[in-house]
Amino acid sequence: MATPSGQTVNVHDLDVPQLADVRKQLEDELAHLTNSFAQLNQAQAKFRACIENVAEISPNNAGKTILVPLTNSLYVPGKLADPENVIVDVGTGYYVEKTRTQATAHYTAKVAYLRSNLATLEETLQKKRDNLNYVTNILQGKLQAQAQAKA
Helix, strand or coil: CEEEEEEEECCCHHHHHHHHHHHHHHHHHHHHHHHHHHHHHHHHHHHHHHHHHHCCCCHCCCCCCCEEEEECEEEEEEEECCEEEEEEEECCEEEEEEEEEHHHHHHHHHHHHHHHHHHHHHHHHHHHHHHHHHHHHHHHHHHHHHHHHHC
């Protein structure tokens, strides 16, 4: 295990309170990473939904009534004037007009980017879980040794 100064410390050399602190830190990191993983999964699902929504638009839909989102929960009726072009949210409140093909490519790239980040994050989560299990086993062993020494 590495310390903030970059030195490596053998966890077997730590006493029970120090091991408990390391365990708590690993649990906190694991909770944060798990939350981040869930948020990335949600974002990926939203981008996939965008791909499906763009695919549903066709030239036959011109002039049809649609619901236009103003916020996450507020929609107003509108008419589809140009089915070949869509407005794409490119982040931080900026919107760009793109063709349906460009919009699909944009969202497909976002999904692929998130997929690679999710794979990396999943590996990190597994390493953190393994570290937590390792530290927990050492802590339990030391606690049992202390209990036997007292008995």
